[in-house]
Amino acid sequence: MDPLSALKDFTIRGELDNITRIDDEFRFAGDYSFPCTIETAFRSKQGNFYTLEALLFFIRHHHVKHxxxxxxxxxxxxxxxxxxxxxxxxxxxxxxxxxYESIELLPVDEYRPDDPSYGAIPPISSFGAGGESTLPEPLDYVSLLRARERPLKDRESLLECRNRDFYSVLVASTRREEERHRIESQQRKDGLVAKTRLIGSDDRGDDGVGYDSTPRPKMHLKGSKIGEGVPIIxxxxxxxxxITIYNVKEFLEDGVFVSSEAKVKxxxxxxxxxxxxxQKKLSxxxxxxxxxxxxxxxxxxxxDWDRVVAVFVxxxxxxxxxxxxxDHVEIFNKxxxxxxxxxxxxxxxxKMVKQWNVKIISISKNKRHQDRAAALEVWDRLEEFMRSRSHS
Known part of the structure; x- marks a missing residue:
């Protein structure tokens, strides 16, 4: 292991504090030892090679002004x-x-085992005739292996995929929902959806769907009451x-705001x-x-206008x-x-909206967990309005 690579390993691993100076040597946590003034493989643009002492001092003080x-x-x-x-x-x-172009590492075989700057692998002469070590301290091979490890992935790089981003996750998660929208739209045109909505309490329970037993108006009423059929927003x-036709379903049904632009994509x-x-659901x-x-x-x-009950302005x-x-007074009365x-x-x-009889609903730009409370406020206001119209 050359001194530049050893210094890089300890820098990446955050173990610079484990590099200590003893007399004229730097010791890397007992794994390597190099002379302080040994030249590294990094050549300055001025032509000279930086010493290990110079590089270690720099990496420990790089955060201060030059x-x-x-x-x-x-x-x-x-x-x-x-x-x-x-x-x-x-x-x-x-x-x-x-x-980097200024790095001139020597081939591995040019680092001699008996070179005191090598420090990683002991020479054969360091072992006795029976194979026992004659070094003052036993060699920690586990530390040697760890010193040669290189991080291939971290938690940030794991999230990086070439030619892909998290938008594909959004697409995959909404594909099934979009298909359901298409089917329901077609069912509405065929008159199938309207059949299961706003039916009288005496008709519920025969088709296996658990609808609320609260009576809903189903006759054609002029004036302030609701016309026959499914109410319109x-x-x-x-x-x-x-809120547009693209994202209204996620907001009202799921209590999650998704931008219209994301839905269009x-x-x-x-x-x-x-x-x-x-649909407003209890479950x-x-x-x-x-x-x-x-x-x-x-x-x-x-x-159709007889069935309009709400508007997002x-x-x-x-x-x-x-x-x-x-005028606006008549619109927001009905x-x-x-x-x-x-x-x-x-x-x-x-400013303009505050002059009208309109409920202002505020949502956060980033805190999506707060969307459900905003959606529930819309539902509560709408149901209160529906009850008042059905009894007027």
């Missing part, structure tokens, strides 16, 4: 590492690069809002759904209520263009409004 390091080296009368050599030398000793079609070019069905098999989510009110018929006036209401925002957004972003 000017302070130079002064300290002079005080200790140790040759200093020049500024141009500083970064490549540090990268090599800390294992960030495997080699409107969301903006613009990406400037946090996960769909891999699949067309945007015209309608998404979201996996117990459905409390179900709603259709749409984002194209311009295609609505009058009977964008905060812009043009969202309500051509709606069959005379439809409950929600405005979802990041909690650290500026107040100005909600």
């Amino acid at each position: 000017s302070e390091y130079i002064q300290s080296a002079r005080l200790h009368r140790i040759p200093a590492v020049t500024l141009p050599d500083r970064k490549p030398l540090l990268d090599y000793l800390q294992g960030r690069i495997a080699s 409107l969301v903006p079609s613009a990406f400037q809002t946090l 996960a769909m891999r070019g699949a067309p945007k759904p015209d309608c998404v069905t979201v 996996r098999d117990r459905v409390v209520a179900a709603y259709e989510v749409r984002d194209k009110p311009s295609t609505f018929k009058p009977e 964008l905060g812009k006036e043009w969202q309500f263009k051509d709606w069959p209401f005379k 439809i409950i409004g929600f405005y979802v925002r990041f909690e650290d957004d500026s107040v100005e972003s909600a």
Whole structure:
């Protein structure tokens, strides 16, 4: 083992404190010993080889300013590492690069066993005729093996995969969910989904699904009450809002906010759904209520507007263009409004919304475990609104 490689090993392993100076030698935890002034294989850009003493002093003081390091080296009368050599030398000793043009390691067979700087393998003459060691101390072969070990992977490099990232994990985790969305959308068009939603309490229990026994209105009611069929929740079609038809299902059903951009990428070019069905569940098999989510009110018929119960607002006036209401007061008397925002957004972003009868829901940009509380607040407000409409 040459002194430069030994120093690199101890640097990477964080064992520089185990290198001690005894007289004119450096001893590497009892594994190796080298003269302090032995030249290493690292050649300075000025042409000379750095000594082991110079490199060890540098690696122990590399964290200080270069000017302070130079002064300290002079005080200790140790040759200093020049500024141009500083970064490549540090990268090599800390294992960030495997080699460097200034390193001129000798072939292994040129390190003679009887060379006092070798220190790793004792010469044959160190053993008696019967094979017993004549050295003052027994050789620790385990330490020798460990000294030659090289770290191949750490916990960071294990997470690095060429040409792959964690986006593929998101795609894999949402593929099944997207297929379920597609099937439910098709079922809605066929009238199969609406059959199992909002049915009277006297009709429940025959189809094996555990629905809540709370009566739901199913007649066509004009004015302030809900029309016949599945209630509708409107969301903006613009990406400037946090909740869209792409991510509303994850937010309301699972209590997790996923950005619309991430959902679009996960769909891999699949067309945007015209309608998404979201369910309020007490458990996996117990459905409390179900709603259709749409984002194209311009295609609505009058009977569709009778079923609209909620809207996620964008905060812009043009969202309500051509709606069959005379003003915002009428809209938010007949439809409950929600405005979802990041909690650290500026107040100005909600300035317009605060003038409307709209519930502001705040979520965190990074703390996803808080999303469920925000989703439950939406459900609680919506169910309270539904009860008030059904009794008005």
